[in-house]
Amino acid sequence: MLDWDKLRIFHTAAESGSFTHAAEKLGMSQSAVSRQISALEEDLSLKLFIRHARGLVLTEVGEQLFRTAHRMHWELQQVETQMSESQDVPTGLLVVTTTVGLGSTWLSSRVHEFLMLYPDIQIEIKLNDAELDLAMREADVAIRLHRPNQSEMIQRKLFTVHNHFYASRDYLAAHGEPRSVEDLDNHRIITFGEPVPSYLAEINFIERLGRPDSSPRRSSLKVNAIYGMMQAAVAGIGIAMLPAYVTEGQDKLRRVLDGVELPAYEAYFVYPPALKSSKRVGVFRDFIVGKAREWSY
Structure with missing residues (x-):
């Protein structure tokens, strides 16, 4: 033994x-x-x-x-x-995992309100673009940018993630605003570096939009993190295709080419069946679902 x-x-x-x-x-x-x-x-x-x-x-x-x-x-x-949750008040540690981009912007800006509502719950957020295994207890719950691959996982759709083209006001003042897809050929672009996670397969759509497959646009800068791409756009390096959640509250960025249809994907709240009756998971799920409904994107 x-x-x-x-x-x-x-x-x-x-x-x-x-x-x-x-x-x-x-x-x-x-x-x-x-x-x-x-x-x-x-x-x-x-x-x-x-x-x-x-x-x-x-x-x-x-x-x-x-x-x-x-x-x-x-x-x-x-x-x-x-044992502690047998009381009426949800309590204990809740480990949440999500992507670096979503976790460092949309999620982290809302966690304070949750902790004010439930002071007996402690939150640990694990940001990782490689998905942690909920079945192996690497985290309690996840916010994923695709439908879960494991069918036994409990899932709740949160929102559709819409992408837009963004550039800083300083960049547009210096280089002009693109009026058509073809105008992108005359601009610096920022894209995601290799390897691209499977759930972000279309994140470099700006390289191919309006171009032959054999001749994509060349990026001025590649960054292997959505948050880093956003910061590069804020710094005036070029135009980037970014999910709306990462630009929330960024008044230095402007959307351009708004009429162009761009790829979108779905965000899900996911947790294992073993935590179906957990009070702390339940109140956190309800809080996140409510925030997702309020969010204007």
Whole structure:
């Protein structure tokens, strides 16, 4: 039988990437953490970590044990939360994941209001353009820019994400405003750098619009983040196709070529069936759905 205390220390060390950082989180000495890990490895007669100058690297068996320990850790958190949620007031930690662009603009600007409404809930937002696995408990809920691939996930459509062409007022004053798609050939453009996430497959539509497939427009700048593209447009580098949520409140940008039809995609609120009865998930879902309905895009 594995010692849970050793397993807990192993889980923290694997997440932290070093004994030093794990010790800080656990309130232990670095040597005590190291001794506990060594004792666990001795119990198992297996090596769990490769000690590297830049930190800890999990062995193959270490990876397997970490996945199991992570599920156990998550399930214990859920039990603790469910016990506290047996009261009337939603409480506990809620881990939310979404894209860097949506999370750093639309979501982050609204979280303060939610926390004012529900002060006993703690929010952790994990911004990642690579999707975290809800089934593996890498996060509790997600806001995704496409319909979930896993059919068992509970989903709620939030809104349609519309894209528009934007340029800064300074750029337009210096270079003029494009009046037709063909005019884009005479302007600097900003696009998304490689690799392009699958859910943003059409994000570089400006390169191909009105051009032969064999001769796309050349970008003056590529940035592999929507938020970075927006900041580049604000700085006056060129014209960018951006989702409306990332330009909210940006008075330095103007929409151009408004009559051109551009690609759009759907945003969804997603969570696993295991959290269907969670009060903190329920109130956060209802809050986000309400904000989505209010949003003018």
